[in-house]
Amino acid sequence: MAMDVLRDAKALERAGRSIIHLELGEPGVAAPRRVREAAAESLRDGSIGYGEALGDAPLRARxxxxxGERYGVDVTxxxxxxxxxxxxxxxxAFLAAFDPGARIAVTAPGYPAYANILSALGLEPVLLDVGEETRFAPTAAMLEAAHRARKLHGALFMSPANPTGAMIARDELARICAFCDEAEIILVSDEIYHGLEYEMRAETALRFSQxxxxxxxxxxYYAxxxxxxxxxxxxxxxxxxLERLQQSLAxxxxxxxxxxxxxxFDAGDELEANRAAYARNRALLLDRLPKLGLDNFAxxxxxFYIYADISRFTDDSIGFCRRMLHEAGVATTPGLDxxxxxxxxxLRLSYAGPEADVREGVARLEAWLRR
Incomplete structure (x- = not known):
């Protein structure tokens, strides 16, 4: 639905409307300068052919x-x-690790493509409802209860999470890994938002499970x-x-x-400056949203997300977000996604864009909600 919102927002922009984009989980900055320079050098070299299926050896080594550098974990x-x-x-991962019909635990709310991909591959997503009682993060006890009710073959968790931004605490992650190893459940840990943390440090599942x-x-993080x-x-x-699948599919x-x-990996100063900008946007939203009545969120x-309860305004997040887009010029993603x-x-708001856009988005929301 985030992509559907983007499509509609772009159509309004083509018609001359000013739209503030708070819908997409995409950094509002360019790739680091060093990355762009390395790409330009490769283009000048002109040799951009097929590579090895597992990846270029220097990048795999890096x-x-x-x-080792970030987590103190030895990976070869x-x-x-x-x-x-x-x-x-x-x-x-899904094709290599699971047979058709395997049952894979995922959280709700959670990244919608998980269930879509699993279903498309003939696997069964098993939704685990997370909420305020667990800080919107899965627990080992929750996973164990689902497994006892009916056998699970896998679990797929993200920390920090999309759409909530919530993280699995280090000790809880250790318990999840231990239970998965004991129960022979294959754990897939989505660590795509590592590096974008603000109050506690993310831990890799590799510390607790091989x-x-x-x-x-x-x-x-790398934009x-x-x-x-x-x-x-x-x-x-x-x-x-995995190598054979990669050879065949890509x-x-x-x-x-x-x-x-x-x-x-050598652009740390620029990447940390980006993270600091996200942190400022986050602080702005944490200060301003409660004053608008959006005071209950994960x-x-x-x-770079706020996942907010809008029940005091509506029980139709799709219609609410559509009206917000057309009437206030602010694009957000409905929670049904x-x-x-x-x-x-x-609904989910992304604060990955420029600070000026986030400020303007909040101002438009305030005017719209208080009409």
Whole structure:
């Protein structure tokens, strides 16, 4: 639905309307300068052919090194596969790890593409409702209860999460990993928003489990959405199946993007400046939204989202967001995109854009809500 909102917003802009975009989870900045320079150098070199299915060796080695530098976790390059964004990583992981009919636990609210991809592959998404009682994060006890009710084959969790921004606490993540290992549930940990944390540090599932499949991307923290590049860290026994799937489905991740991404790990100053800008936008929304009556939202620990309860205004989030777009010129995403059972009373706002846009968006919302 976020993409549908974007389509409608773009149509209004083409008609001459001024629209503030708070709907998309996309950094409002360009890829780091070092990345763009590395890409330009590769283009001047002119040799942009097929690469290895598992990814370019220098990039795989640098990703592996990243786990030691950031988390103090030892990962060897032979466990890393470079993918066409995190989306490509999910396809490879699901196909390699699960047989048709497997039941995979996912959270609601949660990233809608999870259930869509699982269903398209003949897998069954099992929705675990998370809310205020667990700070909108899954727990080991919740997972265990679902498994006892009917056997689970996998679990797919994101921390920090989309749409809520909520994070799984370190100790709880350890318990989840331990239960999954004990119950032979394959855990897929989506860590795409790592690096975008504000009050506590995100932890990788690889600290607690060597059986977990960990997916990350250059899209969010590294601001490289359109470069379509991510990675997957997997157990050794899955690497050959993953390689064969990659050979068949994509041949390789984009060569130009891989060469450029190698420079992203040396762009820390620019990337941290971006994170500081998101933090300012976050602080602005945390201050202003409660004054507009949007005072009940998930804990925005990380990422760049506010997932707000709008039940005092409506029980139709789709219609509410449509009216907001057409009447106030502010694009947001209805909660039904993320939670088919309870999302009619919620919406997601993204604060990944420029600070001036976020300020203007809040001003327009205030005027619209107080009409």
């Amino acid at each position: 990703i592996a090194r990243h786990y 390059p032979d466990r890393v596969i470079v993918t066409t964004g995190s989306s490509g990583g999910f396809l490879l 059986r977990a499949l960990v997916i990350n991307s250059f899209s969010k 490289m959405t359109g470069w379509r590049l991510g990675w997957l860290v997997a157990p050794a026994e899955l690497m050959r199946p 041949i390789c991740a984009p060569t130009l993007s891989q060469r450029a991404a190698l420079a992203a 804990p925005p620990d990380g990422a 993320f939670d088919p059972r309870r999302g009619a009373k919620t």
